[in-house]
Amino acid sequence: MRVGQKIFLSSAFNVALIVLIGFFAIQNLNLMLTKLRFVEIADDLNASFLEMRLSEKNYFLYSDESALFDIKDKIDKTMESIDAVSPDISRAIGEENLKLLKTYLAKYSEAVEALRRAGRTEQMQTALRTEGKKLKEFSETITVLERKRVNDIITSSKKVLFYSFWAILFSAIVVSHFISQRILKSLRKIESLAQSISEGNFRKMEVVRSGDEFGSLMKAINRMSEELSHREEQILQSKKLASLGILTAGVAHELTNPLNNISMIAQTYADVYDKLSREDRIEFMNKIEGETERIKEIIRNLLDFSKPKEANLKEADINSVIKRTITLVQNMLDISNIDTRLNLADALPHVFVDEHQIQQVLVNLITNAVQAMSSGGKLFISSRPGRDVSSVKVTVMDSGKGISPEFLPHIFDPFFSTKGEGGTGLGLSVSYGIIKNHGGDIRVDSKPGVGTTFTIELPIYKETGGGEEG
Numbered sequence: 001m002r003v004g005q006k007i008f009l010s011s012a013f014n015v016a017l018i019v020l021i022g023f024f025a026i027q028n029l030n031l032m033l034t035k036l037r038f039v040e041i042a043d044d045l046n047a048s049f050l051e052m053r054l055s056e057k058n059y060f061l062y063s064d065e066s067a068l069f070d071i072k073d074k075i076d077k078t079m080e081s082i083d084a085v086s087p088d089i090s091r092a093i094g095e096e097n098l099k100l101l102k103t104y105l106a107k108y109s110e111a112v113e114a115l116r117r118a119g120r121t122e123q124m125q126t127a128l129r130t131e132g133k134k135l136k137e138f139s140e141t142i143t144v145l146e147r148k149r150v151n152d153i154i155t156s157s158k159k160v161l162f163y164s165f166w167a168i169l170f171s172a173i174v175v176s177h178f179i180s181q182r183i184l185k186s187l188r189k190i191e192s193l194a195q196s197i198s199e200g201n202f203r204k205m206e207v208v209r210s211g212d213e214f215g216s217l218m219k220a221i222n223r224m225s226e227e228l229s230h231r232e233e234q235i236l237q238s239k240k241l242a243s244l245g246i247l248t249a250g251v252a253h254e255l256t257n258p259l260n261n262i263s264m265i266a267q268t269y270a271d272v273y274d275k276l277s278r279e280d281r282i283e284f285m286n287k288i289e290g291e292t293e294r295i296k297e298i299i300r301n302l303l304d305f306s307k308p309k310e311a312n313l314k315e316a317d318i319n320s321v322i323k324r325t326i327t328l329v330q331n332m333l334d335i336s337n338i339d340t341r342l343n344l345a346d347a348l349p350h351v352f353v354d355e356h357q358i359q360q361v362l363v364n365l366i367t368n369a370v371q372a373m374s375s376g377g378k379l380f381i382s383s384r385p386g387r388d389v390s391s392v393k394v395t396v397m398d399s400g401k402g403i404s405p406e407f408l409p410h411i412f413d414p415f416f417s418t419k420g421e422g423g424t425g426l427g428l429s430v431s432y433g434i435i436k437n438h439g440g441d442i443r444v445d446s447k448p449g450v451g452t453t454f455t456i457e458l459p460i461y462k463e464t465g466g467g468e469e470g
Contacts, residue, residue, distance in 0.1 A: 017164075017167070025160075034088065034091045043143070049132075068116045072116075101138065108128075111128040190217065313354055314352070316355050317351075322342070323342075336376065338369075338377060339376075340381070343380065343381070343383075344381075348385065349385075350460065352438075357434045360434065362394075364430070372400025379397070381394070386457045389460075391440070391457045394457075395453060397451060442454065443455045
C-alpha cells in the first residue's frame, strides 16, 4: 500500500468516527429539541387545564353556569391546539400517549356537556371532578416524564461525547503512531544506508515487503549501492594496476643500481683475481654481500609495503629516530642540494613506537619534500612537546612549491597523488595508517609557492606498562 493511501485511510478512519459521533449527537439533539418542544406545549396545556379546573371550582362554589361554557370553550381551543401540533406531540410522547391525552380531554368535555344538560346532580359532579383530575394528572405525569427524558438525553449525550472524544483521540494517536513509526523505520534504514555509503561501505539494506514508496526507494538504493560497489572495485583495480606499473618501475630502478654494482664487482674480481691478496678477495665478496643485502632490503620493504605487519611498539627516543633517518637519506639530500636544519628539543619524554615504521614515515615525508624542491631548498625538521603532556610533536617543513587547497582534503587518500604519473599515491596513505595505528595524529598545512608542513604527534612511553598499555 502506498504511503499516500495509508495516510488517506487513517484520515478517512478518523473522519468516519467523527461523522458517526456527529450523526449520533445530531440525532440526540433533534430528539432533545422535540422533547423540549413538547414540554413547552405541555406547559401551555397544563396552564389551560389549570384554568379549566379553576372554572370548575367556580361552578361548584358559586353555581356559576357560565363557568361550564367557559370550560367547554377552553376544551375546544385546547383540542384545536393539540391538533395543530399533534405531529410534534406524537414524536415526543408517542402516538399512544397522544391518543390517551385526546381521550382524557374528550371524556372531560363529555362530562362538562352531560353536567350542563342534566343539571347539578351528584353523579354528574363527581364524574366532572374525576375526569378533570385524570386529565390534569395524566398531563402532569407526561410532562414530568418528558422533562426527565430530556435530562437523561443530555446526560447520556455528554457521556457519549466525552468517551467518543477520547476514543477518537486514542485511535488517531494509535493510527498516526503506527503509520509514522513505519515511515520513520524506513527513513532510518535509508539514512543508515546513506551514511554507510558515504563511508565507503556499500552494504545492502534489508527490504521489508511493502508496496509503498519506501519499499521502491530501498530497492533503488540497494541497486545504487551494488552498482557503486562494483564501480569502486573497477576504479580501485584500475588504480592498483596503474600504481603497480609505477611501483614496479621504481623497484626496477632501485634494483638496477646494486645489480650493476654486483656485475662490475664480479667483472673486476675476475680480471684482477690473480693479483689480489686473500684480504682483497674477502673485501670484494663483502661488497657483493653488501649489495645483495641492499637488494634484500628493497624487496623486504616492498613486501612490508604490500603486506603491512603489526607494529612492534616499544620505548624509543624520537630524536635518535630522526637522526638515524637523516643518515639514511643524507646522500639524497646532498645530491638534491637540500639545506637540512634540525631543531630537536632536549629532554623530551620517550615515545612508544615501532622505530622502523616511524623511520618509514619520516623517509616518505622527506622524499616528498625533496621532490617538491626540484631546484634545491631548505628542509626543517623539529621535535618538541605535543599539545598535551601525553604526546611528542615532530614537524617536517619544506620550502617547496606547496599543495593546492583543493588537494589538501585528499592528500592522505589511497592512490591520490599530486605528482601525476610520477607517484603511486600510496606513500602518504600508508604513512597515515602507520601513525594512526600508533595512536597518534598526522596533519598537513600547505601554501602554494611557500611550502608544506607535516606535523606528527606520537604518544609518549609510560612506565606503568608503556604507552597505550598504561
